Amino acid sequence: MNIIPAIDLKDGKCVRLFKGDFDQTTEYSDDPVGVARAFSAFNVKYLHVVDLDGARTGTQSNFDIVRAITETTPLSVQLGGGIRNRETLDSWLASGVTRCVVGSVAVTDPDEVRAWIADVGAERVVLALDVRIENGEPFITTHGWTRSSELTLWSCIDSYLDAGLSHVLCTDVSRDGAMAGPNIELYREVLERYPGLKLQASGGVRSIDDMQRLREAGLPAAISGKAILDGNINAEEISTFQQNA
Numbered sequence: 001m002n003i004i005p006a007i008d009l010k011d012g013k014c015v016r017l018f019k020g021d022f023d024q025t026t027e028y029s030d031d032p033v034g035v036a037r038a039f040s041a042f043n044v045k046y047l048h049v050v051d052l053d054g055a056r057t058g059t060q061s062n063f064d065i066v067r068a069i070t071e072t073t074p075l076s077v078q079l080g081g082g083i084r085n086r087e088t089l090d091s092w093l094a095s096g097v098t099r100c101v102v103g104s105v106a107v108t109d110p111d112e113v114r115a116w117i118a119d120v121g122a123e124r125v126v127l128a129l130d131v132r133i134e135n136g137e138p139f140i141t142t143h144g145w146t147r148s149s150e151l152t153l154w155s156c157i158d159s160y161l162d163a164g165l166s167h168v169l170c171t172d173v174s175r176d177g178a179m180a181g182p183n184i185e186l187y188r189e190v191l192e193r194y195p196g197l198k199l200q201a202s203g204g205v206r207s208i209d210d211m212q213r214l215r216e217a218g219l220p221a222a223i224s225g226k227a228i229l230d231g232n233i234n235a236e237e238i239s240t241f242q243q244n245a
Contacts (some may be wrong), residue, residue, distance in 0.1 A: 001215040003238050004200065005039040006048040006225035007032055009062045009081075016226050017052070028229050033068045039228075040073040043239040047075040048101075048169075048202075048223045054082025055103075063095055070096030080128050080169075089116055093124060101169060103128035104142040106160075107151060114163040122166040126200070129153055130171045131186075138186060141173060157194060168194075169223070171202040180204045188217045208237040 007014050014029040029035050036047055047069065054060045060082060070077050080101025083089055089100050106113045106127045117125050131138035131153050138153040157168065170190060172183040182204040190199055201214050202223040211233070214222045227233045 001211070001219055002046060002221040003042075003044055003211060003233075003241060004046045004048045004078075004221055004223045005042065005044060005228050006050065006202075006223050007035055007039075008050045008052050008225060009065060010052040012062070012065065014229075015052070016229065032065050033072065035229075036069040036073050036075065040075050042228075042235045043242045045076055046098075046221070047073070047077050048225075049077055049079045049081075050101075051079065051081030054088075055080075056082070058082045058084055060088060060091070063091070066092070066097065067095045078126055080126070086112075086116060089120070089125075093120065099124050099126050099167065101126040101128045103130065107140055107142050107156065110156075110159055114160065117160075117163050117165065122164040126167040126169050127156075127160065127165065128169045128171070129156055130173050132173055133183075133186070138172075153190070154193065157190075157197070161194075165197070167198045167200070169200040169202055173203065181206060182210055182214060182222070184213055184217050187214065187219055191218050206232060208233050208241055211241060 008016055009032055013027055014032040014035050016026045039047060049066060051060060051062050053062060066079060076098040078099035078101055079092055079097045080103060083100055083102050084105045092100050102113055102125060130141045132141055140151045140153060140156055172186055182201055187199060187201050198220050200221040200223055201219050205211065205222060205224040205227050207227065211222055224233060
């Protein structure tokens with residue numbers, strides 16, 4: 001299983017939100033490129049970057065930061081946050097980003113996103129499906145978790161299978177930034193329903209033990225931001241975990 005460190009960008013800084021709330025922000029560094037360089041020494045291959053400014057406004061203002069990361073580190077970057085049209089998708093891919101993470105538009109305009117997958121390839125598009133669990137069912141949320149929908153996770157994934165969907169990043173938003181542990185049961189059910197899916201778990205990871213639980217559940221990849229930034233998962237633990245993969 002790949003551990004994927006995460007950097008969230010807001011106002012040019014590396015931050016974390018609590019449960020996606022922009023009013024509950026913790027600033028970690030005013031040098032996101034430096035943070036990425038530090039992560040590149042962790043024996044990891046990928047970096048997950050969230051453009052929070054783009055997610056909130058739909059306008060991307062962090063191209064220079066992301067380009068600096070792709071040019072000065074060996075990490076393959078997947079980036080999400082406010083990618084709502086083909087022009088933005090193409091701009092990020094041209095900036096050196098390996099994969100674009102598409103969230104809200106995947107729910108609001110699935111035909112458009114299906115066309116993107118067909119045009120740029122399934123390996124370059126990740127569906128970010130953020131869910132809230134209600135009465136045992138995972139319902140999709142959109143627009144930085146500010147809007148709920150009546151679409152379930154299962155219905156959304158089903159609608160993309162014939163488009164060649166490969167990568168899905170699934171976040172239980174109640175766990176994100178809350179250090180409550182990942183929703184293992186949810187991810188296990190996703191993999192049982194869609195065994196060929198390249199699923200990325202996100203939200204709630206507290207320690208390397210949580211990563212081990214995710215690996216035992218069969219997860220191909222898991223994202224961690226807060227636990228790594230806070231030092232609850234350190235470089236040595238990540239390196240050993242990856243070497244034992």
